[in-house]
Amino acid sequence: MPESATRAAIPTKMQNVPVSEVSSAPGWQRRRRVLFDEYERIALTLFAAHGFRSVTVDEIAEEAGVSARTLFRYFPTKEDFLLAYARRELAATVDTIASLEPSPTPLTTAWEAIRSRFGAERADLDAVNLWRAAAAEAPDVLARTRGERQEGLLDALAAYCSVSLGVDGARDARPRLYAGVIAGADMAVIELWSRSTLTPAQVGQAAESFFASLSASLR
Incomplete structure (x- = not known):
């Protein structure tokens, strides 16, 4: 320019x-x-x-x-207006994971960290609901945000689990396996938010119940 x-x-x-x-x-x-x-x-x-x-x-x-x-x-493209919010949330979640101390129970610790991010997101329901409504007729952009989120979380979670377990992720499959479990659970909640016809309060209650069940199963 x-x-x-x-x-x-x-x-x-x-x-x-x-x-x-x-x-x-x-x-x-x-x-x-x-x-x-x-x-x-x-x-x-x-x-x-x-x-x-x-x-x-x-x-x-x-x-x-x-x-x-x-x-x-x-915003270089129209899609970037939608991508910006999703990328901020991903960056905040990755930063949260990166700040965690190594844990003997990395699955539970990492899941609780992601749960805290969902709590922070729900604290600003107006922004969440505006984004959901804006993205409702852009399935290709939604698919892109989910793909970016899953890839970003898998890398961050695998790195954290490798450190916590004291293993080399290139030689030990457990960090990537654990990361896949948590990222899959995260995506299930994202789907709940985006596809549900429940009210925001009901979605929040359902997510909390889901978090509690998963956390109990990981202990």
Whole structure:
């Protein structure tokens, strides 16, 4: 992108600062994060109201009061408006797993960590329900988010189980096997969230019951 085009999006009081410094300044990064969240919210709201296929990037840009070119700086494709939320949740879950101390019972410990992430997600039901409604008519994007989530969790969980068991995952199949059990359980709950016609409260209760049963079986 030409430097002049980049400067056009920068507040006047910052236009005398080199572009490279502006883009890395904490204040500018915070502003970019705010704009990212706002554009994402607008897109998801339109998808939920009119369907993912029916809404164009130009319509999102018009609602946001910016150009489509500006939106593409934040979201290179229309699918990225949906992928962003799922990828944030995956990154947060992977970070949670990576922060765990080795455990003699890695299955239970890792599952409880994932359970805590579901609890955090349910704490913001408005965001969850908006995303679910927005993604309802985009099965290919949903399939992609699930594939990315499963792959990311398998790698993170296998690494954690290898450390906890004190084995080389390349030579011992148990870490990958354990990871598959937990990732499979995680996917079952994701399916419950996305396909169920239950109310959010009922889904939460069903998920808690599922978590309790699985945790008991892993001990």
